[in-house]
Amino acid sequence: MTRNFDLSRPVLAAVAALLAVMIVLPVGWLLVVSLTGKDGGITLANFVALFTDPTFVDPLITTLIIACSVSAICCLVAAPLGWLVARTDMPFARTIRTLVMASLVTPPFVGAIAWEMLAAPNSGLLNQLWRLLSGMPPDEALFDIYSLGGLIFVISCYTFPYVFILVANALDRMPGELEDASSMLGAKTWQTARLITVPLALPTLLAGALVAFLQALNLFGSPAILAIPAGFHTLTTRIWSLFQFPPKPELAAAASVPLLVLTVLLLRAQAMALGRRGYAVLGGKYGAPRPIRLGWLRGPAVALALFVLAMPLFLPYAALFNSAFSRVASRIVGPETITLHNVKFTFLELSSTMPALKNTFLLATASATLGALLALLIAYIVARKAVRGYRVLGFLATAPLAIPGIVLGVGLFLAYTRPPLALYGTLWILLIAFVTIELPAAYQQLGSAFHAVHPELEEAGRMLGATRLRTLADITAPLLRSAVIATWCFIFVATIRELSAAVILFTSETKVLSVLIFDLKESGDVGAIAVLSLTMVAITTVVIAAANRLHARPQSRAA
Amino acid sequence: MTRKLTRRHVLAASTAAAAGSFITPVRAAPPEPTKITPALIEAAKKEGKFSWYTSVDLALGEKVAKAFEAKYPGITMKVERSGAERNFQRIGQEFQNRIYNCDVVNSSDAAHLIVWKRAKMLAPFVPEDVAQYFPDAHKDPDGMFASWRITLCPIAYNTRLVKAEDAPKSYADLLDPKWMGKIVKAHPGYSGTIMTATQQLSRDLGWPWFEKLAKQKVMQVQSATEPPKKLAQGERAVMADGGEYVAAELKARGEPVEIVYASEGTPLITGPSAVMANAPNPNAARLFQAWSMTREAQQLNIDVGALRSAHPQTTDRADMRKFSDIKMLKEEANVVADQADAIKAQYVKYFKV
Structure with a gap:
C-alpha cells in the first residue's frame, strides 16, 4: 500500500491544468478576438468603437445603476431576514428559510415572466385588482414592470436569496459564546448585536453584496424580458443583440473586458477589506448560538418575512398557476374557465418538451457532481494554501463571475468549434459551460465553509501521519458535508436556470428547458411557459428534497 | 388589384417561358417534379424522424407536425420554432461548424432562402403540387424553394x-x-x-x-x-x-x-420552405416538403392556422377578408x-x- 504517498501534488496539478483549459481557453479567445481588427491585425479599434458609441455607453450606465441598486436592496432585505431566521425565536424560522431557498429554484427569467403577468401596466393582475378596488381609470397603472425600477425589483427578488443564504449560514456558524460573554458583561441585546454579531457577519454581508452586484451585472434573462419591451438595453442584452446576424463577436468580446476589470477590482477590494482579520469561527467545540427573544415583535417579524417572500414566491407562483390553467394569462381562472389546454399542448403536442427535459436533468446532475467536486478541491487548495500559486487558482475559479454568461458562451463557442475539441453541437460543451459558470459561486460557498473550519483539526490529522488527501477525506469532508450537499443542490438548480450561455451554445439536438422557455416567450406562449416552469420547479424540488434526506441520514462511512 | 392576382393573371396568360422572373437567375433547369411514391414513404419511414426549423406560430407548427405524423405514422417530426432572424443566425452558425440538424427549413423572411441558395445550402427539390399548381411568383425557378405559407x-x-x-x-x-x-x-x-x-x-x-x-x-x-x-x-x-x-x-x-x-x-409576407442540402434525413425531409405543398396540407394551414396559400385550389376562410380584396404592398x-x-x-x- 502506498498509504503514506502524498497524492496531493499530482491531483493539484491536474486541477490547475483543468481550470486553465476551462477558463483560460475561452477567455483567451475572447481577448484575442476583442483585439483583432477586421484585417486580422492587432487593434484597439473595437474598444474605441465601444466607448464612443452611445448605444454601448448608455447600456453600460444602466447596468451599473441596476447592479448597485440590486446589491443595496438585497443586503437591506437579506441581512435582517437572515438574522431573524438564524438568531431569533421568530416562529416558523425553518419554514421561512426553506421557502427563501425554494425561491432560488425559480429561474430569474421565469420570475420576470410571472411578474409580467402580475404587473404589466394594463393586463397585469395586480393592476387589474387595484383598478377594481380603487376605481383607477383603465389607462393608469399602479405598477409598470416594463421600467428600470420594475427590472431592478424583479432582479432583486431573485438575487436576495443568495445574500440571505450567505448571511444566515454565517450567523448559524457564529459561536454563541461570544454573544453570551457580551451579555454577561452587561451589554443589552442590541448592543451585543451591534458590537459582536454585526462585525462578525459583516464580511459575509460584503461577500453577499458582491455576489448580488455581479449577479445583477451578468443577468441576461430578466432584462431580455423586461428591458426590451421598455425600450432600453442592459449590457448583456446589448451584447446578445450583437449576435444577431451578422454576429459581431469582436465587439461583444470587447464589451466584456470592462466587466472583467471591474470585477477583478471588486474582488481585490473585498480581499483587502477582509484580509486583516481572522474569521475562523468554527474550531473545536462551541455552543450553539442562543436565540434572541423578540417578545411582542414575533408576530410582526413573521409578517415581514412572509411579505418579503410574497415577492419572489407567492405572487409569481399564483400568477404561473393561473396562467397554466387559463386560456389568456391576464384573466383570473374560475371554475368555468379553467382549462387543461396548456397542459395538453405542452406534453402532448409540443415536440421539444421531452428532449429538453431529458437534456436539462442530465446536464444538471452531471454539472452539479462535477462542479461540487472541483470547487471542493480548489477551495481546499486555496484555503489551506496547499500549493504555491494557490492565489492563481482562486482567481481562476472566481474569474467566470466577471464574464457575462452570454460572452462566456461565445468564448466557449470560439474555443470549441475548432480542432482538437470540436464540442459544439454536443452536450459536452454545455456541461463545460455550466460547470465553468457555476464554479465561482460553488467555490465561494465552499471557500467560506473552509474558512470556518479551523485548520487545527486538519493539522492534528496530518501530525498523526495521515496524508493530505486522507485528512481531507476523513476530517474536512465530513465537517463540510452539509456545505458540499448545499453546493451540489446549488449547482443543480443554477444549471437548470442557466439561460445566457445556453442560448448561444444550444443546437436543436441539445436544447435545454431554459432555452425552450425563452423561445416560447419570444412568441408569447405564456400558457406553455407556465406549465413548463411549474413542472421544472416540481422536479427540482423533488431532487433537492432527496439530496437533503441524504444529508439528514446519519453518517455511515467506516472510519 | 392585388399582387397575387396579378401574378395569377400573369401565370394564366403566359407559358412556362415566363419562369425565371422570380428573384434569382436561372442556372439550370429545375429538377423533375417529385410525386409522393410508396418508395419515398418507405425510405422516409426508414429514417423515422426529421426536424423542421420554422418561424410559424408554435401552436400551428405543432398542429402541422401532428397532421403529418398522422398521415405517415412511424415518422417523428420535431418542430424547431424560433423567430426567423434567430433561426437564420443559428442555421448559419451550425452550418459553419458542419453541424447539420436541420432537414426542412421555413422562414417568414423570404430573403433568407435567397441567401441560403447563394450559399448552396439548399437541395433542389420540386414537389408535384408546386410544379403543377403554384404560380411562378411562389416558386424558385431552380426548384430550391416554394412558398409554404403566405400571410x-x-x-x-x-x-x-x-x-x-x-x-x-x-x-x-x-x-x-x-x-x-x-x-x-x-x-x-x-x-x-x-x-x-x-x-x-x-x-x-x-x-x-x-x-x-x-x-x-x-x-x-x-x-x-x-x-x-x-x-x-x-x-x-x-x-x-x-x-x-x-x-x-x-x-x-x-x-x-x-x-x-x-x-x-x-x-405581404411570403414564407418559403426548402429541403437542406445536408439534411440528415433527406427522404423524410422530401416527403414532408412534398406533403406540405399539397392542397390538403395547404388547406389545413388555412383552416387551423388562418394562413393564406399559394396553392390555387385552396379556398379562403369565410371569417377572413378575401385575399384578393386586400390592398397589399409589394414584397x-x-x-x-x-x-x-x-x-x-x-x-x-x-x-x-
Whole structure:
C-alpha cells in the first residue's frame, strides 16, 4: 500500500491544468478576438468603437445603476431576514428559510415572466385588482414592470436569496459564546448585536453584496424580458443583440473586458477589506448560538418575512398557476374557465418538451457532481494554501463571475468549434459551460465553509501521519458535508436556470428547458411557459428534497 | 388589384417561358417534379424522424407536425420554432461548424432562402403540387424553394379597449398622440415577418414614419406572433404590426381582436420552405416538403392556422377578408437580402433596442 504517498501534488496539478483549459481557453479567445481588427491585425479599434458609441455607453450606465441598486436592496432585505431566521425565536424560522431557498429554484427569467403577468401596466393582475378596488381609470397603472425600477425589483427578488443564504449560514456558524460573554458583561441585546454579531457577519454581508452586484451585472434573462419591451438595453442584452446576424463577436468580446476589470477590482477590494482579520469561527467545540427573544415583535417579524417572500414566491407562483390553467394569462381562472389546454399542448403536442427535459436533468446532475467536486478541491487548495500559486487558482475559479454568461458562451463557442475539441453541437460543451459558470459561486460557498473550519483539526490529522488527501477525506469532508450537499443542490438548480450561455451554445439536438422557455416567450406562449416552469420547479424540488434526506441520514462511512 | 392576382393573371396568360422572373437567375433547369411514391414513404419511414426549423406560430407548427405524423405514422417530426432572424443566425452558425440538424427549413423572411441558395445550402427539390399548381411568383425557378405559407402584416386592435370608429385606419393614424403608450410592435431583428414588413413600409412611407412611431412609447416585443397575443391579453390597445394569421386565429377563438388593413396597403409576407442540402434525413425531409405543398396540407394551414396559400385550389376562410380584396404592398425579398443589416441598424437608431 502506498498509504503514506502524498497524492496531493499530482491531483493539484491536474486541477490547475483543468481550470486553465476551462477558463483560460475561452477567455483567451475572447481577448484575442476583442483585439483583432477586421484585417486580422492587432487593434484597439473595437474598444474605441465601444466607448464612443452611445448605444454601448448608455447600456453600460444602466447596468451599473441596476447592479448597485440590486446589491443595496438585497443586503437591506437579506441581512435582517437572515438574522431573524438564524438568531431569533421568530416562529416558523425553518419554514421561512426553506421557502427563501425554494425561491432560488425559480429561474430569474421565469420570475420576470410571472411578474409580467402580475404587473404589466394594463393586463397585469395586480393592476387589474387595484383598478377594481380603487376605481383607477383603465389607462393608469399602479405598477409598470416594463421600467428600470420594475427590472431592478424583479432582479432583486431573485438575487436576495443568495445574500440571505450567505448571511444566515454565517450567523448559524457564529459561536454563541461570544454573544453570551457580551451579555454577561452587561451589554443589552442590541448592543451585543451591534458590537459582536454585526462585525462578525459583516464580511459575509460584503461577500453577499458582491455576489448580488455581479449577479445583477451578468443577468441576461430578466432584462431580455423586461428591458426590451421598455425600450432600453442592459449590457448583456446589448451584447446578445450583437449576435444577431451578422454576429459581431469582436465587439461583444470587447464589451466584456470592462466587466472583467471591474470585477477583478471588486474582488481585490473585498480581499483587502477582509484580509486583516481572522474569521475562523468554527474550531473545536462551541455552543450553539442562543436565540434572541423578540417578545411582542414575533408576530410582526413573521409578517415581514412572509411579505418579503410574497415577492419572489407567492405572487409569481399564483400568477404561473393561473396562467397554466387559463386560456389568456391576464384573466383570473374560475371554475368555468379553467382549462387543461396548456397542459395538453405542452406534453402532448409540443415536440421539444421531452428532449429538453431529458437534456436539462442530465446536464444538471452531471454539472452539479462535477462542479461540487472541483470547487471542493480548489477551495481546499486555496484555503489551506496547499500549493504555491494557490492565489492563481482562486482567481481562476472566481474569474467566470466577471464574464457575462452570454460572452462566456461565445468564448466557449470560439474555443470549441475548432480542432482538437470540436464540442459544439454536443452536450459536452454545455456541461463545460455550466460547470465553468457555476464554479465561482460553488467555490465561494465552499471557500467560506473552509474558512470556518479551523485548520487545527486538519493539522492534528496530518501530525498523526495521515496524508493530505486522507485528512481531507476523513476530517474536512465530513465537517463540510452539509456545505458540499448545499453546493451540489446549488449547482443543480443554477444549471437548470442557466439561460445566457445556453442560448448561444444550444443546437436543436441539445436544447435545454431554459432555452425552450425563452423561445416560447419570444412568441408569447405564456400558457406553455407556465406549465413548463411549474413542472421544472416540481422536479427540482423533488431532487433537492432527496439530496437533503441524504444529508439528514446519519453518517455511515467506516472510519 | 392585388399582387397575387396579378401574378395569377400573369401565370394564366403566359407559358412556362415566363419562369425565371422570380428573384434569382436561372442556372439550370429545375429538377423533375417529385410525386409522393410508396418508395419515398418507405425510405422516409426508414429514417423515422426529421426536424423542421420554422418561424410559424408554435401552436400551428405543432398542429402541422401532428397532421403529418398522422398521415405517415412511424415518422417523428420535431418542430424547431424560433423567430426567423434567430433561426437564420443559428442555421448559419451550425452550418459553419458542419453541424447539420436541420432537414426542412421555413422562414417568414423570404430573403433568407435567397441567401441560403447563394450559399448552396439548399437541395433542389420540386414537389408535384408546386410544379403543377403554384404560380411562378411562389416558386424558385431552380426548384430550391416554394412558398409554404403566405400571410400579411396588418394593424389590429383590442375591441374592448378601442371602439371600431376610433380604431386606426391607416399607418398615418398610428402617429396620433392618442395612441401614445398604447401600441405594441414586434422587432425586425428577431422576426422575419417584421423585417420583410419594415423594408416595405420604410420604402413606401419613409423612415420618418418610423422615427415618429418610435416617439409613441411603443412596447417592443420580438416575434411577430406576440403582438396579437398582447392585444388579446389587453396589455396594449393597438398593434402596429404582427402576423395576420395569429390575430385571425385569436379572433376566431372569440378573443377581442380585430384586424385593420391599412389604407396605405398591408405588407405581404411570403414564407418559403426548402429541403437542406445536408439534411440528415433527406427522404423524410422530401416527403414532408412534398406533403406540405399539397392542397390538403395547404388547406389545413388555412383552416387551423388562418394562413393564406399559394396553392390555387385552396379556398379562403369565410371569417377572413378575401385575399384578393386586400390592398397589399409589394414584397421585395431580393432587396431585403441585400439591405437587412442597414434596415436593422436604422430601426435600432429610432427604437433604441
